[in-house]
Amino acid sequence: METIIAVLPYLMQGLKVTLYIFFFSIIFGFLIGLVTALMRLTHIKPLNWISKAFVDVIRGTPFIVQLFFIYFGLNSLEFISLDRTVAGILTVAVNAGAYFSEIIRAGIQSIDKGQMEAARSLGLTQSQTMRSIVLPQAFRRMLPTITNQSIISFKDTSLLSIIGIADIVQRGKIQASATFMHFEIWLTVGIIYFVIIYLLSLLSSFIERRFVLR
Amino acid sequence: MTMIQVRNLKKSFGELEVLKDINVEIQEREVVCVIGPSGSGKSTFLRCLNRLEDITDGHVVINGQDITDSKQDINKIRENVGMVFQQFNLFPHMTVLQNVMLAPMKLGKGDKSSIEKKALELLAKVGLSDKAKVYPGELSGGQKQRVAIARALAMDPKIMLFDEPTSALDPEVVGDVLAVMKQLALEGMTMIVVTHEMGFAREVGDRVIFMDGGFIVEENVPEELFGNPKEVRTQAFLSKVL
Numbered sequence: 001m002e003t004i005i006a007v008l009p010y011l012m013q014g015l016k017v018t019l020y021i022f023f024f025s026i027i028f029g030f031l032i033g034l035v036t037a038l039m040r041l042t043h044i045k046p047l048n049w050i051s052k053a054f055v056d057v058i059r060g061t062p063f064i065v066q067l068f069f070i071y072f073g074l075n076s077l078e079f080i081s082l083d084r085t086v087a088g089i090l091t092v093a094v095n096a097g098a099y100f101s102e103i104i105r106a107g108i109q110s111i112d113k114g115q116m117e118a119a120r121s122l123g124l125t126q127s128q129t130m131r132s133i134v135l136p137q138a139f140r141r142m143l144p145t146i147t148n149q150s151i152i153s154f155k156d157t158s159l160l161s162i163i164g165i166a167d168i169v170q171r172g173k174i175q176a177s178a179t180f181m182h183f184e185i186w187l188t189v190g191i192i193y194f195v196i197i198y199l200l201s202l203l204s205s206f207i208e209r210r211f212v213l214r
Numbered sequence: 215m216t217m218i219q220v221r222n223l224k225k226s227f228g229e230l231e232v233l234k235d236i237n238v239e240i241q242e243r244e245v246v247c248v249i250g251p252s253g254s255g256k257s258t259f260l261r262c263l264n265r266l267e268d269i270t271d272g273h274v275v276i277n278g279q280d281i282t283d284s285k286q287d288i289n290k291i292r293e294n295v296g297m298v299f300q301q302f303n304l305f306p307h308m309t310v311l312q313n314v315m316l317a318p319m320k321l322g323k324g325d326k327s328s329i330e331k332k333a334l335e336l337l338a339k340v341g342l343s344d345k346a347k348v349y350p351g352e353l354s355g356g357q358k359q360r361v362a363i364a365r366a367l368a369m370d371p372k373i374m375l376f377d378e379p380t381s382a383l384d385p386e387v388v389g390d391v392l393a394v395m396k397q398l399a400l401e402g403m404t405m406i407v408v409t410h411e412m413g414f415a416r417e418v419g420d421r422v423i424f425m426d427g428g429f430i431v432e433e434n435v436p437e438e439l440f441g442n443p444k445e446v447r448t449q450a451f452l453s454k455v456l
Contacts, residue, residue: 117266118303118362122317122369123293132320137307 004184007175011185014168015192021085021167022154025092029153030146032093033100040105051101058098063156067091071163088160096153103149107142108134140211147204151197158193168192215242217373217404218263222272225258232258234428236272242372243402247415247436250425251451256408259425260375263406264288264295277372293321296366300378302358304350304365310337311346314365323369336364340394356387360394367398374398376407392418412455416440424448 039051058066071087074080082090111134119129139146161170172189176182218240225233232255240246248256261267263274265281265288274281281291305313314333315326323329337343340360350358359379366374376395380388392414399405399418409415415422416436423433424445432445440456443449 112301112303114299114301114303115305118297118299118305118365119317120289121264121266121292121295121297122366123289123321124317125289128320132316133305137305140307 003179003181004188007179007185008188010175011168011171011188011192014166014171015196017165018157018167019196021089021092021157021160021165024089025096025153025157026150028089028093029096030100032097033104036097036101037104037108040101041108055098055101058095063091063095064159064162066095067159067163070094084160084163084165088157088163088165092153092156092160095156096149099149099152100146103142103145104138107138110141111137143204143208143211147201151200154197154200155193216240217242217244217277218406219275220263220272221275223259223262223269223274224271225255225262225267226270232428233262236430238423238430238433240404240406242404245399245405245407245418245420246423247419247421248406248408248423248425249410249412249415249451254425255428256425257377260377260406260408263375264292264297266297293369294372295375296369296371296373297375298359298362298366298377298379300381302350302355302362302382304358304361306350309347309349310342310353310361313350313361314368317365317369321369329368333364333368336367337361340364341390354387355383356390359383359391363391363394363398373404373406376405376409378408378410380409380411410455412440424451426451
């Protein structure tokens with residue numbers, strides 16, 4: 001017990017790294033998802049193809065392969081040099097982006113086309129209608145699935161320990177092999193993940209209640 | 215003055231030709247009711263007038279501007295053409311007042327206080343002053359449709375298009391909506407109304423157009439069209455609905 005308390009600050013340092021990576025990955029991932037979803041919904045064929053190919057490739061390959069490709073593969077090219085944190089954030093962002101893309105696309109398509117027609121008939125442009133009418137309604141509808149994907153991406157960050165990022169898991173590994181307290185340390189790491197994810201889902205249901213779809 | 219001129223309008227969905235050579239002129243302050251069996255193309259015709267449907271061939275001239283001309287800014291033209299839908303299509307995430315204020319705010323039609331004042335006047339006009347702060351989900355169908363009319367009027371349109379505005383309503387509230395439309399007609403609004411309300415067409419319409427199979431089969435003043443239809447297809451339709 002005392003040993004766990006002794007290593008806890010060290011593990012919590014790792015939590016900071018995990019949260020930092022998660023925060024930026026989700027923001028970039030969401031932007032990637034939004035842009036590729038809109039690309040998929042335009043009438044410009046090449047944009048549709050690019051977006052669909054992106055989603056297919058990411059969904060069709062394991063996260064770990066994407067991570068190795070970006071960190072080891074891209075870094076082996078002469079003109080690219082990514083540090084581990086950047087590579088880690090990029091991988092989680094791109095991976096989450098593909099899933100967000102599908103969530104956002106489905107959310108937008110679920111809004112009745114009468115909404116678009118009503119706004120356009122008033123003289124609003126396509127992009128004004130998207131911003132004021134379609135996206136606000138779509139986001140409310142998407143929120144549960146967005147939360148779900150965010151939780152998956154949060155857990156995916158644990159795989160970044162493989163490329164040496166000093167997150168909770170990496171620090172857990174170091175401590176476990178130093179102290180041999182595998183049971184206590186991995187239990188603690190698990191509890192930390194569980195608490196953060198539980199807080200995330202509380203936040204999400206709070207937001208959902210604030211913005212109930214009327 | 216001619217408000218709407220439709221020349222050789224054709225509309226196809228893929229292989230299916232829904233409108234086959236429509237020609238009609240509508241004057242300022244005129245109320246034209248369009249009747250006909252379902253699938254006759256009457257809703258599609260209406261939706262071509264503000265280009266919610268892409269026009270396959272022919273010309274639609276609104277207030278002197280040819281909307282089939284790709285150089286025309288369709289959004290500008292739509293500001294002058296209000297539309298009311300069968301399914302209301304209110305914005306569920308906004309209050310009634312926000313619904314009415316949205317377009318004038320987004321399109322810079324004055325400052326917020328004057329737009330709000332106007333919106334409240336329009337809600338009073340449709341009899342819904344007390345509903346300004348509620349969300350559409352809390353309204354009945356008849357109330358929703360009256361909000362939708364107020365929303366369209368907020369842009370000060372010169373023309374109002376009604377696409378079966380009472381078809382989705384419970385019978386007991388149809389009268390409330392028709393009363394608002396009748397009031398608009400009396401004030402001189404140019405209106406095209408696709409409807410199954412033969413009573414309304416007869417009483418409020420200046421002219422009635424009967425469509426079938428993608429054509430205008432017959433058009434006349436209501437007394438003549440209802441009382442003395444010339445075409446066999448008109449007679450057959452009227453005998454079923456009257």
